[in-house]
Amino acid sequence: MNRFPYPTLMVQGTTSDAGKSTLVAALCRLLVRRGVRVAPFKPQNMALNSAVTSDGGEIGRAQALQAVAAGLEPHTDMNPVLLKPSSDTGAQVVIHGRVRAEMNARDYHQYKTVAMQAVLESHARLRAQYDAVIVEGAGSPAEINLRDRDIANMGFAEAVDCPVILVADIDRGGVFAHIVGTLACLSDSERARIKGFVINRFRGDIRLLEPGLDWLEEQTGKPVLAVLPYLHGLYLDAEDAVQAVTPGTGAFRVVVPSYPRMSNHTDFDALRVHPDVDLRFVREGEPVPDADLIILPGSKNTRGDLAWLHAQGWPERIRRHLRYGGKVIGICGGFQMLGSCVDDPHGVEGAAGHSRGLGLLGLGTTLTRQKRLAQVTGRCVFAPDALEAAVTGYEIHMGVSTGDALARPAFEIDGRPEGACSDDGQVLGTYLHGLFDHADACTALLRWAGLHSAHVVDTAALREASLDRIADAAAPLLDRLLALA
Template identity: 80%
Template sequence: MSFPYSTLMIQGTTSDAGKSTVVAALCRLLKRRGVRVVPFKPQNMALNSAVTADGGEIGRAQALQAIAAGLPPHTDMNPILLKPSSDIGAQVIIHGKVRAEMNARDYHQYKTVAMQAVLESHERLLQQYDCVVVEGAGSPAEINLRDRDIANMGFAEKVDCPVILVADIDRGGVFAHIVGTLSCLSESERRRIIGFVINRFRGDIKLLEPGLEWLEQQTGKPVLAVLPYLHGLFLDAEDAVQPVQASRGAFRVAVPSLPRMSNHTDFDALRAHPDVDLHFVRAGQPIPQADLIILPGSKNTRGDLAWLRAQGWEAHIQRHLRYGGKVIGVCGGFQMLGREVTDPLGMEGKAGASTALGLLDMATEMRPEKRLMQVQGVCAFGDTQAPVIGYEIHMGVSTGGALATPAFFIDGRPEGALSADGQILGTYLHGLFDTPQAISALLQWAGLNSDNTVDTSALREASLDRIADATQPLLDALLAIQ
């Protein structure tokens, strides 16, 4: 099948309107039909990232879209990644590598340079694929950001591509979102929109039809598809922590939700496990009684450590250990378990040193070089040497006696740490729960003996097929336009 668009952009009336999902669905649909399709997001701001085959770093959503297209993730799929380290500053990653730490005002001036990187990546993808499906960021109606825009209409105008506008009906005000967005655009930008997608609809479509007719009359543009609300999807979130489903399992896992928590997708397999009751603990809440506490990754380890203490959670963790509970620290959470975290060059904020939780004999120093690597190995605990596959993405280097007893062997080298009493496990490995064997071994170490397991790859593939099937009407409408 030939597809009439070499570049097609999906923008949203709001953040979380469903842009990422629609791009993934179109990638899967076009792949099924033999179209060489590739996902692309010019600029992403997210703390959930993935390590690519070419040794770089991109947004987690683009890695998911790559899977939908049957491709290994590549840095050209997301040439600009912003990882917030404070309310006004972020780490700027270009073509997979850290370029600088910038505040919002400096980055706004830097966008002319960033646009060149975006256009270079887009051109390379055009040379290799039949179709580039592009995801916008936030909303094109953010008029304060239109100057030097590289994420939405600024990019679309530069490469002269058509745009589909997605709106989420589940949050309410869908018609106002669409009409209001159009009113904020220039005439040339409005002409660029070829139609609308209304996402996450549930109910009787007949009751919606008068609104659809009104919208088409008001705007002169078609509603290309109304997509259903799909429950129970297993898809990597771009950034925000998704609501956790109702408690099911008896094995309780608590994850302190840190302000700069990164790669919370590490815990998606635990969400899906039938014997696990996973809770993200919010600000102002005590850490509940649990079998396992997991300290997650962090984009600002020292800042999040101070915040954790301000919540009173350090005392909760100490009490949890006194009563025999288990603790896992992942990446930044692993660094917090040691004696000290130092940042002499201010890589993650203000330069300085922080006393850590003192649970492992280890100290960490932040350094300019970020370690980015896809890895595989085996668990160093238990009797089975369960295989583990994941990725490392961190700037800290840890040293100390705790590392003499590793948690894993990665490509033959020791990685992470296990405490002498067997209660604490620390690792730099993201994705540690993602193989069925590894999640079983880790949960057994933590005290859960179960025959149930989770295959995250199979769950992800099934969900991608579900959203593709549901999005078929959109592809049909696009083909009918020509």
């Protein structure tokens, strides 16, 4: 099969985290297997996990994963509108991979007519290049308060006249109410677009579910296209929410503060699956456990999250950790926090102002309006026994750091020094996201922090295996869609 009867097919969900991202990735992988040139697409994404694209922009992390599933390099047309929340009411608006403005919710609602043009332009370009475009909705189409000027769900489906699959998560309960209630909130034309339902994350005896499926089809007049199983142990990049981490059995303890605007926590996925590592995210109000390594993650609001660290007592906890010989790594915003100060004279991430840093590295940072976006490769230079270790990653930050600490870099990227190390060798800071994804760098960093392990985590292989697993599980859905065409 090299032709798919649905040039544009959209997957919407009854709730957030119903399985839209995973299902789009699965369909992309299935269609590629059958010789269809397919591209993923999400009109509007709100996420703090982003990826740098081949054309030098940024998109949601989920769309980058879907591109991998489709055998493509991520491109900004796959996610033309990206919203990166910097507060409860405001977000950075990224259009076609570039920062357009910082807006509050009301201003962005007015801006949606402009954003919709960007969405339609990107969709048209993908349609011209590929046999099929598989589209991911956002949240739920049943949000009545967001129906006006909607560009993320049915507003887009109506604009391009495409069919819709509605997916619901049975594992959280109330699946039949979610589906029937969603349909009740839609207009007649929107309901007509829905070809059928997918029930996701089912575990148990399917025979016990069948009476409910029969009732659902009778009530709605629409078919249940597939019931997908709950798949354990998947290694897939999360779109936004921090994935639950089961306390590990590894003896090496890594602790990460889960501050309110933490970004790109996918940096820690390789550690999450490392058999010798016990990774813990510490949320507000929780005690900080003893650790071998503390990692300060990226942030979309560095000064705000730095204030959160001070309020939660982290500075004293980190100093105690260092006194007992522990190691600390700061990534991107976390790197900026390690210095003496963070200045935001233009109000790039909120109110303009100055914040006192943790004072663990001799540098200061000034936030700038220009964002650096780059995919990078290089080598580790933070320790004598790490000099031959390769590192790959991506930079995605607003801000320039200066100071004496930069004279002792952590990495060498494209022939230039990057990051910083403290004189005593206990603190390391870097702007590189994804630094644990390369097995050599991961091994070298963990060795520097005190873990000498023979285990090597191949994140690319784990990701590919997981994409194949979800595609295999979704194969009956594709067959049903083809039969209905």
